[in-house]
Structure formats: C-alpha cells, structure tokens
Amino acid sequence: xxxxxxxxxxxxxxxxxxxxxxxxxxxxxxxxxxxxxxxxxxxxxxxxxxxxxxxxxxxxxxxxxxxxxxxxxxxxxxxxxxxxxxxxxxxxxxxxxxxxxxxxxxxxxxxxxxxxxxxxxxxxxxxxxxxxxxxxxxxxxxxxxxxxxxxxxxxxxxxxxxxxxxxxxxxxxxxxxxxxxxxxxxxxxxxxxxxxxxxxxxxxxxxxxxxxxxxxxxxxxxxxxxxxxxxxxxxxxxxxxxxxxxxxxxxxxxxxxxxxxxxxxxxxxxxxxxxxxxxxxxxxxxxxxxxxxxxxxxxxxxxxxxxxxxxx
Numbered sequence: 166x167x168x169x170x171x172x173x174x175x176x177x178x179x180x181x182x183x184x185x186x187x188x189x190x191x192x193x194x195x196x197x198x199x200x201x202x203x204x205x206x207x208x209x210x211x212x213x214x215x216x217x218x219x220x221x222x223x224x225x226x227x228x229x230x231x232x233x234x235x236x237x238x239x240x241x242x243x244x245x246x247x248x249x250x251x252x253x254x255x256x257x258x259x260x261x262x263x264x265x266x267x268x269x270x271x272x273x274x275x276x277x278x279x280x281x282x283x284x285x286x287x288x289x290x291x292x293x294x295x296x297x298x299x300x301x302x303x304x305x306x307x308x309x310x311x312x313x314x315x316x317x318x319x320x321x322x323x324x325x326x327x328x329x330x331x332x333x334x335x336x337x338x339x340x341x342x343x344x345x346x347x348x349x350x351x352x353x354x355x356x357x358x359x360x361x362x363x364x365x366x367x368x369x370x371x372x373x374x375x376x377x378x379x380x381x382x383x384x385x386x387x388x389x390x391x392x393x394x395x396x397x398x399x400x401x402x403x404x405x406x407x408x409x410x411x412x413x414x415x416x417x418x419x420x421x422x423x424x425x426x427x428x429x430x431x432x433x434x435x436x437x438x439x440x441x442x443x444x445x446x447x448x449x450x451x452x453x454x455x456x457x458x459x460x461x462x463x464x465x466x467x468x469x470x471x472x473x474x475x476x477x
Contacts, residue, residue: 195274195457196212196213196274197453198210198269198458198460200459202259202265203464203465204260204283207256208254208258208259210253211251212231212269212271213227214274227251228271232271233268235267236265237259242257260283261287265280266279280460281422283463284420284422284462287323287420288320288466289323290319291320292317293316293469293470294470295316295390295471296316297471299315300312300314313356316388316390318332318385318388318418318468327375327376328376329425332419333372333416333419334354334355334390334416335352336415337350338411353414355372356389357387357388361377361378372386373426373429373430411474412471413469413472417468418465418468421463422463424460427450428452431450435449
C-alpha cells in the first residue's frame, strides 16, 4: 500500500512539472564614446557598442549608424562623418581654452553625451636630459637587479590653478631599417620619486602630477629611465646589418583636462591590477552620461631629451 502511495505521489509531481524558458539579459544597450582631442589634430571620435555576452573577444564592435555632433561653447560646430569601423571625423581642430560637448545618438540606443575642455596653456620647457653614464643599481622582487638612469625635465609651470600633467616617453631608432628615412618609434618607460609625482606613477611607469605644489613656478622634475632603452638597443640594434647606437629620445609633456587625468589614472590602475588576484577591482573612469567611455581634451609639448649615440 505504501509503495502505491509513493507512485501516486511521484506521478503527481511529474504532472505538475512544466518547462519555463528563462530569457537571458542582452548586452547593455549603451553607446561607448572614446575621444582624446587637442589643437594639433582634427576631431576624431570612436563609437562602439558592447559585444555579445557569449562572445569572449575583448574587441568592441564599431558602430556605424550613429549621429555624432560637437558643440563649442554652446554652439554646434558640425556633425562628424563616419569613415569606417565606428570612426568619425570632422575636418576642424579643437581650440585651446575652449569648452566642448559631444552628443551621440542612434536608433535603439539611449543618447549619450559628455563635456570637457582643452587646457588654456602649454608648459614652457627650459631644459631636459638623461645621464647614461650614471647607472643606479635597482632591485625588483620580480625581475631582479637592473639599472636606472637619472632623467630630468626643467619647465616653468603656467599660472592658474587646476593644471594636470601626463608625461609619456618614446624614442626613435632605425634598427629595423637600413637608414634613418623610416625610423621606428618605441615607447619607453620612466618612473620617479619626485615629491610632486602622483604615487600611482610608481606603479605604472608613466608620469602623472598636478600643479598643487608648483603653481606658476620654475621646477626641475626628477625621474629615471629604466634599463629598457639600453637593453632594446643592445638586443635589436647590435645585430647585422644594424650595428649602430644612434637614437632620438623624446617626451610628450601633456597638459590634460581633469577628465583625462582621472581616466588615465584609473585605466593604468586596472591594467596593473589585472594579473594580481589579491588586488581590489576598480572601474575605469567615464565621463559619458547615458553611455560609457571618455571624452577629454589636452595640449601637448614635444620635448627632446637626448639625441645621439648611446653606449651599451
């Protein structure tokens, strides 16, 4: 009797079972806007949308059906033309000291907008150099012992509170070519313990700082070049037929908007923490309302640090 009751109860359960389809959420319906702009280049904006949830590729697909419009000090300066793969351009250049707004719309997506400005000043550089003859031994827990070389840039900080700076370094050589007609550009990594440098710079090998302590003053920024420059020259340029050691070493001294400063800081923090399982996750900064991405202005001054032969 108990067995019959169990079968009847099981049949009751099965008869009450039904298949329910669960709709998985689609990728966020947002527009992603990316544009760094300065007076040296025409307007360029990249528009994309999030990829499908089940697609593991990190590359975002370009969006080709958007309307992109730029406003200068509240007045429209035109709509950008799509040139392929989600890239939009306008044959005008941003102006120093001006405020800008971007508005992007597309059918089926919420409109997105962002605001930023081009800083009103370009830093005045009075000198720069690197001492290749003064190698300073340094120890790293991951890569062991290596050398760094003192590097400095002297400049006059423009008056006016709220200036933010970002320095990136690179050099040219012709190790992959027979002559100097087509030099290769190689990015270089620089760090420093100068008191005005943002502490995050010690982790990312790029230089970030603001004018809080040096507003309107002359200053000599102390940094150091890592051993990568000499190592690259030795490993790449010391092979036939490229046995030479001539380089041109530069820095891009950029006066950036607060939006660009926050984006760069957060981007490199996330990139640095990506391989650290104990790091605290942080989002990359975005100033785009209604979407994601970055829209930020800057000015740039190219600084020659060294030109000539480098011993290795």
